[in-house]
Amino acid sequence: MHEWYGGLASFLLLNVVVGLLRVLRGPTPADRMLAAQLFGTTGVATLLLLAPTFGPALNDIALVFALLAAVTVIAFVRRSWFPVNWEGKGSHDGD
Amino acid sequence: MNAAVLYTLMGVGLFSIGLHGFLAQPHLLRKVLALNIMGSGVFAVLMATAWRGPQLPPDPVPHALVLTGIVVAVSATAFALALLRRIHTATGRASLPEDTAA
Amino acid sequence: MTVTEWCSLALTTAGAFFFFAGTVGVLRFPDVYTRLHALTKADGLGLGLIVLGLIVRTQGWTEVCQLALIWILVMVSSATACHLVARAALGTGVRLWRRPG
Amino acid sequence: MTGVGMFDVLLAVVLPVLAWWVVAGPDLFRSVVLFIVFGLLLALVWVRLRAPDVALAEAAIGAGLTGALLLDTLGRLRAEGWGTGDDQRGSDAGASGGEHPSV
Numbered sequence: 001m002h003e004w005y006g007g008l009a010s011f012l013l014l015n016v017v018v019g020l021l022r023v024l025r026g027p028t029p030a031d032r033m034l035a036a037q038l039f040g041t042t043g044v045a046t047l048l049l050l051a052p053t054f055g056p057a058l059n060d061i062a063l064v065f066a067l068l069a070a071v072t073v074i075a076f077v078r079r080s081w082f083p084v085n086w087e088g089k090g091s092h093d094g095d
Numbered sequence: 096m097n098a099a100v101l102y103t104l105m106g107v108g109l110f111s112i113g114l115h116g117f118l119a120q121p122h123l124l125r126k127v128l129a130l131n132i133m134g135s136g137v138f139a140v141l142m143a144t145a146w147r148g149p150q151l152p153p154d155p156v157p158h159a160l161v162l163t164g165i166v167v168a169v170s171a172t173a174f175a176l177a178l179l180r181r182i183h184t185a186t187g188r189a190s191l192p193e194d195t196a197a
Numbered sequence: 198m199t200v201t202e203w204c205s206l207a208l209t210t211a212g213a214f215f216f217f218a219g220t221v222g223v224l225r226f227p228d229v230y231t232r233l234h235a236l237t238k239a240d241g242l243g244l245g246l247i248v249l250g251l252i253v254r255t256q257g258w259t260e261v262c263q264l265a266l267i268w269i270l271v272m273v274s275s276a277t278a279c280h281l282v283a284r285a286a287l288g289t290g291v292r293l294w295r296r297p298g
Numbered sequence: 299m300t301g302v303g304m305f306d307v308l309l310a311v312v313l314p315v316l317a318w319w320v321v322a323g324p325d326l327f328r329s330v331v332l333f334i335v336f337g338l339l340l341a342l343v344w345v346r347l348r349a350p351d352v353a354l355a356e357a358a359i360g361a362g363l364t365g366a367l368l369l370d371t372l373g374r375l376r377a378e379g380w381g382t383g384d385d386q387r388g389s390d391a392g393a394s395g396g397e398h399p400s401v
Contacts, residue, residue: 001198001202001206004206004209005209006303006305008209008210008213009305010303010304010308011213011217012213012216013305013308013309013342014308015216015217015220016220016339017308017312018220018224019220019223019224020312020316020332020335021224022223022224022232023328023331023332023335024319024328026328028229028291029327029331030229030282030291031229031232032327032328032331033331034223034229034232034233034282035223035331036331036335037236037275037278038219038220038223038239038240039335039338040338041216041239041240041243041244041271041275042216042220042239043338043341043342044244044267044271045212045213045216045243045244045247046342047342047345048247048248048251048264049209049247049251050345050346051251052251054346054348054350055350056260057350057351057354058345058350059260059263059264059267060350060354061341061345061350061353061354061357063263063266063270064354064357064358064362065338065341065357066267066270066271066274067270067274067358067362068338068357068358068361068362068365069271069274069275069278070274070277070278071362071363071365071366072334072362072365072366072369073278073281073282074277074278074281075365075369075370076369077285079369079370079373079374080327080369080370080372080373080376081285081289081373098306098346098347101306101310102306102310102343102347104310105309105310105313105314105343108314108317109314109317112314112317112318112321113317113321115321116320116321116322120321120322124326124330124368124371124372124375125321125326125329127368128320128321128329128330128333128368129320129321131364132317132320132321132333132336135317135336138340139343142343142344142347142352143347145347145349146347146348152348153347153348153349158349158351158352161349161352162351162352162355165352165355165356165359165360166355166359168360169359169363169364172364172367173367176367176368176371180371180374180375183374183375183378184378189375
């Protein structure tokens with residue numbers, strides 16, 4: 001039973017490793033950030049699946065992971081991404 | 096090969112990569128990233144020494160050291176980033192004069 | 198193995214499958230907006246199924262509440278983050294993908 | 299989980315590769331995002347070494363707070379200009395150091 005959960009956790013980790021390709025390729029910063037957010041959620045799932053083996057403390061770490069993803073994405077959108085014209089096209093009226 | 100050996104090797108690798116980046120990259124933000132990676136390598140080695148097999152609980156002293164180290168690393172990073180901003184507003188570039196002369 | 202264990206196995210495996218589908222979607226879809234769509238499926242459904250699969254095998258109510266709380270928090274933060282990213286992408290002029298031809 | 303499993307090998311191989319991309323990649327924004335992912339996976343290493351307290355600290359401040367600080371600094375640098383104003387493609391072209399395109 002615990003072995004099966006561990007196997008699923010390894011599978012999710014493999015998903016993260018393959019998903020790194022999207023961070024590497026881009027093309028816009030939003031794509032990279034998006035992939036990072038997916039990794040955050042996958043990390044939450046991995047921790048929850050490891051919790052039966054390593055103890056219930058992992059649930060708390062999963063909670064922190066969930067918060068982390070939100071904080072990072074909001075820091076990205078509010079502080080780090082400016083209205084640059086991507087792909088040379090005219091921008092919308094953005095607020 | 097047990098987990099301690101594996102993660103010690105990984106920590107040594109991380110430290111080497113971070114050291115290389117710290118010395119070779121001129122951009123200061125990248126130097127900060129490389130410094131953090133060096134620190135992570137040291138933490139990994141420390142945590143691997145604390146590992147005493149799957150049956151025994153690990154040694155708590157290196158855990159306390161690493162916990163302190165993480166906090167110190169974050170503070171040092173914040174300070175370094177503040178200095179980086181100051182350098183950038185003062186000189187208009189984000190690298191040190193020694194590196195830009197080359 | 199008991200019935201609850203089989204249920205837990207099936208639900209967690211289905212959740213892992215949705216994470217796989219989300220990763221494939223993020224890798225293969227053509228622009229930011231479609232990738233957001235794939236991402237939210239993995240967030241909501243994949244994590245929901247895994248949480249459900251782990252709730253089935255818990256003993257106490259506190260753990261059930263904790264797991265449900267994690268899921269709700271991830272749902273809320275993922276919805277917020279996706280909305281912010283999509284709006285910022287639209288505002289900075291990332292074009293919508295159209296089927297070529 | 300006794301001995302060394304696939305989980306360990308995957309982590310121990312991916313983390314140095316990730317570190318190399320952070321240190322030597324062409325795009326600064328990409329390096330920062332990869333660093334956040336690096337912190338995330340490092341927290342999984344601490345979990346696997348049975349140190350949930352350290353993993354908690356790493357996830358909260360090692361990856362989360364540092365990532366937010368780095369993104370903020372990156373945005374500030376870009377707002378002030380990279381030096382030559384060669385920033386038409388956002389982080390892709392101008393991110394490697396403004397006046398120093400050889401980075």
